[in-house]
Amino acid sequence: MSPVASPPRALEVRGLVKRYGSVTAVDGLDLEIFPGECFGLLGPNGAGKTTTIEICEGLTPPDAGEVTVLGRRWDREERALRERLGIALQETQLSDKLSVEETLELFRSFYSEPRSVDEVIDLVSLGEKRTARVVQLSGGQKQRLAVACALVGNPELLFLDEPTTGLDPQSRRQLWEMIEQFKATGRTVLLTTHYMDEAERLADRVAIVDHGKVIALGTPQQLIASLGAEHVVAFSLAHDASVSLETLRAVEGVRSARVDAGTYELAVTAVHHALPALLGTLERSGLALAALSTHSPTLEDVFVSLTGRALREG
């Protein structure tokens, strides 16, 4: 088994289709995830991320397509596969009346070679809440416990569906650190998110998903580089004035231009040339700026340039 000829895959998905009535949630989706990789499915709400990950988790049967997890199929080796996977669903409410420790003891009892409860509690920094009931935990602590339940079976492959949605910034960072620690042990993660910063920070590779299809695939750096822009310049004009996108695209160094709710966004190379040129163009047209900012391009900009919509718009 030469890695060059046929690299092993932790997860392989071919031609996945799932319909709910007349709605096609997943529309011919392919994925390849390699061992030790953290792979992000990035897309707006309703893009089909959750359906895709739940099919991979063996919880939802696909209408068409093939899923191979750790070299095995769900229909034949479900029980053996479940031993090797850790899963955190998007919305599970663990039993309010159990303590953190009791919840983990329960999940631990399902696995043949689990980690110890102490170890997992340390891993998710819930030591102080060990004997607290689930009902007393904050949203972030509950989510850490959910991830702890996924880790207690000592999985090789971790599925996380929107692990930080709705959490405060500090809880998000704590969860990111936990996921990074898991990655550092060389194991595989598949996570879905609609936060570009989360995907950029955690994922080795990202698939951008929209309408049930992968519309872009690569490392975050590759995807951002595909914009061909070094910076994004965003501005708005005073007095609700407007300027044509044609004019903007003609400015030196501007690769593309779009406008959304009065905010213009230009993808530019060589911002030190493009910005003075832009200001000159606006001044010649007698237009005053209300706001101006520049930032390095992000996955958000990639999504916007691919779909014409912002991620959060869904």
Next chain:
Amino acid sequence: MTDVTHAPSRGMAASPPPAPRGWRDRSIVQLTLVRLREFFREPEAVFWTFGFPIVLAGGLAVAFRNKPAEAVPIGVVTGVAGSDRAVNSLKGTAGLVVDVLSLDSAERALRTGAIAVLVVPKGDGAVEYRFDKERAEARTARLIADQALQHGAGTVDAVKSTELTLTEPGSRYIDFFIPGLLGMNLMGSSVWSIAFGVVNARSKKLLKRLTATPMSRAEYLLSFVLARLMFLAFEMAAILGLGVFVLGVPIRGSFALVVGIALLASFAFSGIGLLVASRAKTVEAASGLANLVLFPMWIFSGVFFASTRFPDVIRPVIKALPLTATNDALRAVMLQGAGLGAVWSQLAILTVWLVVAFPLALRLFRWR
């Protein structure tokens, strides 16, 4: 070869034998512990299972305590010929309390049930009895009053009779009620605890989360039944303890048989609970369904009054209900000292419910 062999943890094919684990690490033990914890940490559930039947039995024991042969009120119309003689004959008759009333107020008293029988003297020593013949106590009072009036007018008994009266534990209302209460409680707690537990977990997506682990689904469902058996011990101790030691309800037959009936009933009702829980997505839907199943049995199965009061046409249906079978069997063993041979038909009915409900529930069961 597509297996991921360089994953840092164990490979699946070559997994070493599981390390020895304590009994507490077994999933069936953990699942059952969770059931017990969830139950005992819900004070309301504890009250409705243990406190409520005791309060109910206590209340009914007070309401239906055996009073010294209760006297029945009867009325005699005053101010007509023969009134005084009738009153004199009836006064002091054991079992009657005599009210002397005007015709108006006497009729009102009869209508409202304040008196059971109204005696209207008709002159010439004749009397008319007015009463509702649907009321057993009214019929009795009429007989007693008639006999007193006949004796007062000089009738002599043709047959000499003497009386030996007795009060026997086992024939009181509370004796009838305690086995029914036990049956009702077994049914209610089995159906509710399983339906609520399962549907609550389903509505919170906890069932779905559990099926994403290697957990055995059979063990999950079995944990509810095992937890039921433990509650059963507590319930029986509470209800029978109160019945036997406080209220003096007899257990004339074998105690082991009482336990056996309760066990079998508990299993059968667990199957019904599982059936109720098999598809409902919300706790509200499950409670509606549970009420639909339980309510007819509260009425028909002879908890508060004997099911023989219902018309013969529907008696076979009533007899086939699991709660009727439970109550009839418990009463037969506790009150009449019946043995296994006398209650086999009830046990057979419960067994049929058990073997039909469980497989059907498992077939219908939705894990998410």
